[in-house]
Amino acid sequence: MIEPLDLNGPLTGGTVVLEASAGTGKTYALSHRVLREVGENGRAIDQILVVTFTRAAAAEIRRRIRTRLEEASTVLAYRLANDNRLASDPTLDELISRWAASPQGVEVLLNLLQAIDRIDLAPITTIHGFIQRLIQDNGTLLGLDPQRRLREGGRSLLQELVNDWRRSVLSPAPAPWQAWVQSHSDLSLDGLMKLAQLVDDDRDMLLPEPLDTGATAVDGWQQRHERFERLLASDGISTGEAMQQLCKGTGNKSPAGALLGKTKLAQLPELIAIARDRNDIKTYRKLVQAFSTSQLKRVLADPDQAPSSGLHGAAEQLCFEPIEQLLTDLVHALRQGAWQRRQLKQEMSFGDLLERVDPARLSPPVLAGLKQWRQQQLSCCLIDEFQDTDPIQWRLFAALFDGEAPLTLIGDPKQAIYRFRGGDIRTYRSAVSTPERQRFSLDTNRRSDPALLSVLNRLFAGEGSFGSPTIDYRMVQAPEHASPSRLRCADGSPAPPVRMRWLGEADGGKPLKLGELRDSLPQRVCDDLQRTLSSGMELQQGDGWRALHPGDLAVLVGRNREAVALQRELQRRGIPARIGRGGDLWQSPEAASLSLWLESSERQGDRRAAAALALSSVGGFLAAELSGWSPSDWGAWLQQLEQARQRYALVGPLAALEVVQAAGPGLPRLRGQANGEQRLSDRRQMAELLQQSWQDQGRPSAARLLHWLTEQQLFGGEGEDAQQRIVASESMVTLTTLHSSKGLEFPLVWCPTLWEVDGGVDAEAPFRAWDPSQQRRVLELSRRSGSSPRAERLMEARLEGWQERLRLGYVALTRAKHQLCLDWGRIKDSGASLPAWLLHPELRQQEAEQPWQAIADHISRASDLRQALQHRCDELGIHLEDLNPEAPPAYRPAANTQPLAAAAAMIPPRRPISSWGRWSYSRLHDQSQTLSPSAREEEGFDPDRESSPEDPGGAEDPCWRELPGGASFGTLVHAILEQLDFEADLSSPEVRQLVRDEVARSGLDPQLSNSLLGAIEVLLQRPLGG
Template sequence: ELARLRQRHPEASLRPERQASRPVAELALDDWRRLLDAARAAWRDGGRERVRDLVRDRKRVAGKYFRTNSVDGWLDLLGDALERGEPLIVWSIEDGQRDKVERFRASFVEGQAKPGVDLPRIDLLDAMDELLAEEERLESELEGVSIGLARRFADEALDQERDLLRESGRATHDGIVDELYRALQGEGGEALAEALRGEFGAALIDEFQDTDARQYGIFQRVFAGARPAPPLLLIGDPKQAIYSFRGADVFAYLKAKRDAGEAVCSLAVNRRSGPMLVGALNRLYAQADTPFGPEIDYERVEAADDKRDLFGRAAPDGGSVAPGAALELVFVERDNPRSPAPAEARVAARVAAHVAELLARGRLENEPIEPKEVAVLCRTNRQVSAVFEALAARGIGASVRGPQSVAGSEEAAELECVLAALAEPGRAAFVRAALSTRLLGLDAAGLLALDQDEAGWTRWVEAFANAGRRWTECGVLAGAGALFDRTGVRRRLLAGFGGDRAAANLDHLLELCHEAERRERLAPAALLRWLGELRAGLLEEPAEDHRLRLDRESGAVQVGTVHGAKGLEYDVVYVPWAWQPSGGPRADRWWIYHDPGEERRAVLDLGGPERETVQPLAAAEREQEDARLLYVALTRARQRCSVFCAPVGGPFARLLVGEPQRLENALAGLAADSGGAIEVVRDWPGDVAPAAARGHASDTADWRAREPGRPAAVGERTSSFSGLVHGAPEAADPRDLDSASSEDEPLPAESERIPLAELPGGARTGTALHEVFERLDLDAADPESVRSVLDRSLERHGLGGLGEALRSSLGRAVLDALDAPLAGDGGPRLRDLPAPARASELEFWLAARPAAGIEPATLAEVFESHGDPRRVRSYAAHARGLGFARLRGFLRGFVDLVFEHEGRWYVLDYKSNRLGERFSDYAPERLWNEMCARHYVLQYHLYALALHRLLRLRLPGYDYATHFGGAYYLFLRGMAPDRPGHGVYFDCPPAGLMEALDAAVGREGA
């Protein structure tokens, strides 16, 4: 991140300038070690007990910061940190608990004393006061070290990049600009400027609002530095300066405007939009004195004479068409009182509803609006994805927009990265960079794993080397194709969001590379330089060859980011997230801001205590760019723009009122004075008929894929329980997902209702609860630790909207499951299982290699011949109905919990299935139907077989009858300590069945 900032802003000064006076290794830790020893001694001398008794004494110490049921856990954290003795001890504690431990110091405890109470001196609290004060001093010194290292890195990264490019004979656009700027400022600069003036008698630069200080410095030196000065025309709209993240600097444009003095002209005619929309935007921006900051004005414009208002809306019966407002302001209700911002998925769904209604009733010149005439412009790529999926859910085709040239696509950058590794596979940095691309798909964990896997790394290097040799011998298509075919690049791209576009771009780029290679007879190194120059825009090639090719969704609604839509126009535009502000600079480690005391020169702030004084400057710059981004979005429309507004302090609210609480009233006033050009919508439109997808989905409505008459032959493969149950040749995830519900039998009226009756079912709930039990320390869980883990899991799996009452019930249910006996006659509890005797999420690969393969009938015969006649034998009919293809290879899976208790080993699985709303639905005798219907009987027998094989290999003297305990399935909704056995299914398969299953699956190990 720091390297990118420095690369984009090489002219920025670095602040603060202070650097560490010595390396980290030389920091004085003697005082810290002495104070740590003192704190340890006080702890061991009964300090814990004395502190515990004091802070829990409500007659002497207030309980606000020392909750009685939490103090012991916090003291445990402190004791562990003191014993570890890692500098600094507060850094060795989890972030969320660090402030709790820091409360155990004399100065803090004294601040919590009840009025009139003198607290006793406790050695541990005094020692912690001194130790933590010393750690704060060391933290300050370490911050200086960090800033010094960041400053050194920022400087050296820029120099090293220049050296590497020079050594490899390559250049980038930014590098060329930087070299030219420095040459013009250095010795011989005037001669160079004179030569350039002789070559170019005038200069006209469009889109100059996206310039930077170096580019302006170049043209100022060449053209403004001569007398008489050659013509220099700088054309730009500072209201559309939205590319600061790429290094663009609107303050450079504003300096150029000041330098021009009186020679400034403005365009007063809008040649894109209809008169009503132009008037609506004039009315909107008249609300604010300085909507874009103090140096950029909004000047009223008029529509061109040849523009007309074309938008209308048909009556519900499809009859007469009435003119429609040009600017629609949709007031978005908040999701909950604690968060004014509506949820992303909800906004996307409502946008899709609006688009559906528009396609059903909207008209342009009395003709139905086509999907390709509509665009949805978002702030982020994640929002683009959400809208794309919401439109698809309504049968409305959507196309994700990218850059206009394939050379500017993400795939172009990634292909260059991969080809660089093919050209030089011996350079580890090139290979790692290629592996991290979306094309090859390794994430940070995968790259880190290669550090410890020499054989795996060697295989990758050999793959790149082999593909590189094929490139040299047969051309780039053969070389890149060999690597891409081997690694499944096309399958990976098509499986992801926007995969059609990515695959089309990759094919297009490879074709361009092949044509250049053939036309100019380029060797690999030369072709790589050509691709770099293509991406930098340095080639004089036919632009038409590089335009993005249409993907299969070319006639669909256009969905993209505001940044990607700059320069484009559409008949109808939706701006769903106009209310959303950018993330403030406070959360960033490094900032770029412009110092008003130095003519708005760019500054790269590296941190330190002084940054609080410049934080408002950086925040104001981001707010101003938000306002410019909103302007760009609103002005993409020709006829109609629909803007979603929410009571959030983002760009739209700041434009109108400054205070989000007054937004709704401001919208009403704006519409009332607009003469019908602006309308405010509060109620959401209802669902519309499938005709909303007209012109796209209906084109293929009559086509249907032919279904195969028999399954295709398969070789060795890997499957899972989910793959067997759903008939899939390879399950995407070998973990099974819990079901939302099952059919209920009539309930006895007197049965007590379960606490989780209102908890939604489905895969997300099941995954979240599985994660809770996986992450909990089962034998030490308390209400606070359960709630902490639970909240994080709910947020992570999209269930953060659950109310407090349901969260509390969930927390109690988790504790109930831990305390409930696993058998009706008592038996162990989850809480009784110590950590050394259990393993969570135990992965297994079960060899399944009988000569003829495994089929549903194979499993059915095992259960029919060897199962318990009362229950398991009846499952055979269910097993026979499975639809998976013949399997030979491996079965992969994860057992939720494997544990040992009193010399026997067990498998255990958590289930969140909804079997009903009363405890009677979870009685032991009621669970069998669910076990059969969901094929859990097969699942636990496979788990048992995996554990049986493992114990046979690892446990000396293993005997199934002696050492294997059985399988537990816990239906968590129905468990309670006072209802032993409820929600618990248990079975121990007979030895004969297990031996038969082992033989049927194949005995080639586990």
């Protein structure tokens, strides 16, 4: 039984489950719970563990808890002094009134003040951050070195392992066997990398037991191949004729698929011989596979009729057993090899962290020691985004907290969308469904307008909206007195909360082709965005109304390449746009400019390389300018490049790049271009990563660093560092993928690709499956899709993938605050999509193997599809409209509606810091990056809490911006500050000599002495934290 949560109700012990639908304020509820644990139960803030999914989310939760504690303590202090000051919201005000009236009011206030003082010590972290702390404190107990580095991502290491395996196992093998292996599409380099990533990431997944055949996979294949060829020569014709008769019946299909119809199967032996003679191994294998028992089971209406002896059994063994043996050996070698190589490097991956603390693998004494550590260090735990927790994580938290200390599990099964990262909805169901669990829900949505909530409630109403009987939709409501709609049309009427654009159908009432829809996506969507911005629609802001600007609009798509295509089209139209939380940094145009710079650094004195760099965005010169250069001009440019080259060798690429940038007009010219600030931010971010790589690799040459940069461009970076930092986002349309949109909200949202359907698990490729007998996830390597257990596991995996796509669609639909726009039509292969499932509830077949099949047939064949859709939209309150073929009005930004971020200075001011904290030089230098409100929100800052003009941290002296960055310069500043007498006169000869000595010792430019002394003087005049 799930009950609505009373945030000020009794603080229950034990394990509490809080189901928080999208937009209902789970972070608010979490911070309020922490506030009460501190104030009422007197728990020390540094003993309350709060765990969430990302570092950005952890930073945001810490900020929210800090703000909650500060406001509560301030208002409570006034109340205790008989000043009836009100809190910012009724829930908090009610709680403070109760505290002020109780005899323990002063004690509660002291608890809150102590928590504020120690908030920076609070263990508010990611799951992996918590496990790192556990290992650091219990390294001896666990037999682990706590000083091992955590390495995010492991693509490069896995690529080494896969390449080594290919060289050592495949390359020496006979050519026919190599061709046989390569005929499997999932055994290409990309396919093997996906398999390696799956094996390395999911440590709870059981691998198949190694096959003890007494022979290698290649030897087994040769023996089986010879046997099959003998039987084919003797029995092929008769077996083929018998197969043709067997497959003739109604409901049967051809085991050869598109290669040969079921009425021509007698020709199989002849076609196999032709493919063999042509050395067409892929066709040969598929034709041989048509004889196999498993393939016949797939295509026969009665699988029990599939023969298994003679040629059929030989084909079964040849097609499947050697490859299964090869893959089994590979996955065990990958898992073991990855751990061994990380050991040599003194590194650990996220998967290693989890595996080493899995209670299922720990001895009872070790587990008892961990429990004792928890009792000493942590008094309670709250887990955010619990629906994405994997089995090992839950086993650890259950062992340490469940039944031992208060444990709060906060999540929403409707938003469980990270199965590919190891998140397991079964873990959530298992953890929350035991009888002793106390289950509550949050049912008030404070994100979306009541009119929009009303449509969504009707759309998801009824059973089976998520394709599973275990996940129900709970109706949500808007707060009392909320305005029905905060978006209005130009004529003052309320804008429709949900728009559905009818894309139409192909000629003759046939479904639209997917390729054509994908090709037309940028123009179709951008036309509507441009039309919306020019429509005169207004958004309520406080007591007034304002015109829409691009920052109010967001487009959610399925693939990142679609977001990139939309961004290009919008920028072509003069509408600024950004890629969500940041696209792939290494795909920025600045990566090419940095490549030219590194190449010129390596090719000393090469005039061609120098000219290419001068014409790039780093140099910033025009071709006409270069054509007029005199020999002295060229000499000056080459001299600057030589100076940068020397600086590279001395202190690294970051400082060297600054020399090159200062030598040309690249910076001001790039700032003057559309999206120029973003490109500059990308360049700076990449330069910082180049500096880090330069240090990690032991100061390599420019050529070696260029090789590293090229690898990042080809294969993409890893972790959060590979994601762009966003600047000026409030003036830009947001373009993001469905997965990346989770946790965000936007005034107006477009979902133009929800009709897309993922093909699901391939019939032969390896995949992660569920084994009910072991109650564990297993790696399914069998390729016999028609035989048990792969057939049942494949069907279940495809069903689970479809259910997750429904949940992903729910996440997308619940991002909108005021208006949602969907695209729909008679579209090929769209029957399994979320719009199809929600728009045709009467055709759902929940118990069928493919519950969406009747819907798919209806979309393809119904003559009155458009009329039926209109009737359904009228019921739901959705505004159905035809696609507008006319060109939209030209976009002209309104000067008085541009957000503040768009009016940034040519050189962005450093971000003001007004809160006290613990600071390093690197953190101080990072203030040179100005974050827009939405970017700050994504990194855990409050966009509504602007700094005051009187804030002493608000005025930043420009001298720091003129100094270099990087670890070497940071070490120099630390060395000076450690020896400096803060009471001394900074102009004294002793202090000047100290600075000169340390600059000389650092190896940096001696000219730094004068400018650095002035910067330190500014730093010492600032308050702590600023």
